[in-house]
Amino acid sequence: MKIKSIHIFAAALSMALVACDDYLDLDPISEATSTNAYNSASDAEAALTGVYDSFQAEYYIWDNVIFSDVISDNHYAGGDNPEIFAVDNLDIQPVNNRLFNNWSQIYSAIAKANVVLQKVPEIDDPKIDVGNRRNQILGEAAFLRAYHYFQLVTLWGGVPLILEPVTSTNPAETQKPRNSEAEVYSQIIQDLEFALADRLPDSYGSDAGVNKARATRGAANALMAKVYAQMPNRDYAKVLEHADAVISSPAGYRLLEDFRNLFDGNNYNNAESILEVQFIGGPEANFGPQLLLPPSISGDTWRKFVTPSKDLIAAFDEAGDLIRKEASVLFESAPWADEFWSLQVNGMVPFAYRWKDANGWASTNRQYIFRLADIILLKAEALNELGRTDDALVELNKIRTRVALPAINSATPAEFRQLVENERRLELVQEAERWNDLKRYGRAVDVMNSLVEIDLRTNQPKVFNMDESKLLLPIPQQEINRNPKLNQNPGYN
Incomplete structure (x- = not known):
């Protein structure tokens, strides 16, 4: 489009x-x-x-x-x-x-x-x-x-x-x-x-449809935390300060008990949401789901975009993360050949599934701009970089236990960096966070050059030739x- x-x-x-x-x-x-x-x-x-x-x-x-x-x-x-x-x-x-x-x-x-x-x-x-x-x-x-x-x-x-x-x-x-x-x-x-x-203000009143649609102190503090984490001369003390301002906000942000409710289309402007795009249908609709969702949902049979990678699926499986995987990916027979999943037409292909309803290019499915889990994980990252790894594990485990993953009780600072990177990947997939995370951790070049993705048409690995300029x-x-x-x-x- x-x-x-x-x-x-x-x-x-x-x-x-x-x-x-x-x-x-x-x-x-x-x-x-x-x-x-x-x-x-x-x-x-x-x-x-x-x-x-x-x-x-x-x-x-x-x-x-x-x-x-x-x-x-x-x-x-x-x-x-x-x-x-x-x-x-x-x-x-x-x-x-x-x-x-x-x-x-x-x-x-x-x-x-x-x-x-x-x-x-x-x-x-x-x-x-x-x-x-x-x-x-x-x-x-x-x-x-x-x-x-x-x-x-x-x-x-x-x-x-x-x-x-x-x-x-x-x-x-x-x-x-x-x-x-x-x-x-x-x-x-x-x-x-x-x-x-x-x-x-912390809020504009009691209407969540307004509070999650407009900039609040919570949204500004969330962005400030992300800015101080991402800028070249990052300041993790400031990340922690602004993340804590979000977490303790009078707006009362809280994690939803069931991760799946974040993306089921029935819980817009929920307690975990800090700011989200307000698609309400008609001229104010989201056309994105029609581009991503499988034929059984979209109602058409042309090849869809943003296909989950084998490496992403392996990351979910290695973590034993069934809840977030099922909320993020839907496998379905596809009436086309896919160069990574199936060269046979009607083979099983995964579809990006954070959005659930296409509605003929007029979906009301939302895109989060900020939500609390992202900020909690940023807080965990900041705590670790400030030498407080045990405290960082407490924050990390809030995100893990919600999706029935076991708590992690100990880690070195270096081990924790990998843990939080992995957690952010699975928690925030399809929320436009992964590339900034890899760049922030200084891992983008290594991750992309070590990635093994086999093109089934040639049976050869895909070569990215990633370097710092990219x-x-x-x-x-x-x-x-x-x-x-x-x-x-x-x-x-």
């Missing part, structure tokens, strides 16, 4: 002024200019809605999974798209259109957040200050901008920091050089500190052509 590519800066203003319906049922600002659009509290809410609607773009529906799970050892490409096969093969070229689609969509979301952050302080409407709402809107927009920049910096490293609305097509304004990776992380932290400075994606060639101030990442032509 393709969407129309857009230029990130030349079109940034017009895109930033578009908003869609949301939980407030506001009319969108669709025929507005930067000088007359933002006069009232409802204008501010509509503009903020447009920022949240960016989570329903193609990148956040499934390309984030492609560039985390398919690029890694978790899944094969499946399907028939050469550009996704290139991701699977770690042979990604700057002209791969998925790069430009993702780059454009993420920067479009940032552009919308920039407009909110600039225009909302200028609105002269007493209604916007009722209940501290103006500050909340600014906090939400700052969080969202930070989240989108976190996607960019983990995918590409240093990228241009665009922090104000673009109001001109003048090259002096639209052509910006890359900021350093450190500068991007610094801006992310600055935005999150701004949001956490009494601008975001830890980052190439800057899209379309952007380099448009903006001569951009330089390409090392290792790409």
Whole structure:
């Protein structure tokens, strides 16, 4: 599935002024200019809605999974798209259109957040200050901008920091050089500190459909924990601080007793969820499940994408992890040949199964942005790196015992690093976490080069030729052509 590519800066203003319906049922600002659009509290809410609607773009529906799970050892490409096969093969070229689609969509979301952050302080409407709402809107927009920049910096490293609305097509304004990776992380932290400075509430009331749809202190602390863990000069004391802020939040996050309930489609906005994309059907639906689920569920017979790998299945089996395996993978006879599972048509093939309902391209199945188990495992990782391995085991075992795996009572720090990596893999499969984890642990090169995946057509192992340059994606060639101030990442032509 393709969407129309857009230029990130030349079109940034017009895109930033578009908003869609949301939980407030506001009319969108669709025929507005930067000088007359933002006069009232409802204008501010509509503009903020447009920022949240960016989570329903193609990148956040499934390309984030492609560039985390398919690029890694978790899944094969499946399907028939050469550009996704290139991701699977770690042979990604700057002209791969998925790069430009993702780059454009993420920067479009940032552009919308920039407009909110600039225009909302200028609105002269007493209604916007009722209940501290103006500050909340600014906090939400700052969080969202930070989240989108976190996607960019983990995918590409240093990228241009665009922090104000673009109001001109003048090259002096639209052509910006890359900021350093450190500068991007610094801006992310600055935005999150701004949001956490009494601008975001723990909750917006008793409606979980609102609290899990909007940025809260829990969401900001969750992102801050991930940022401090992922940045090159990581700070595990800060990871622990912000993870604990999530775990002890007055919002009352807690692990669901049954892991399977997280993904059964009947427990949206549950207690473990910190933030999730609100697919409600109709025009606000998730098309992703139709691309992944087997014929018995999807109702069609063309080859599906994001096929679980033999290495992933082996990891579930070696751990004895039946609960998470059955919630994540569904084996079914496939009416096509698969080069890794069965060259015979109608052979047994595993399907990615975290989503359960396709509903003819209009699924309500959700994608978690943050959930508590992820943060507990980050806390465990931080405790181990801070020399508190026994405490780290306590946190790790909270995740293991929920899925009927035995508690682990002792480990050296080095052993624990492997334990938590394995646990995160099985807990967070198909949640766009694996590639960042492998990069954070310094294991991506070794894991991919030691991976044994046999192509049944040749009976030869797949060769990835992984090296350090492939830890980052190439800057899209379309952007380099448009903006001569951009330089390409090392290792790409």
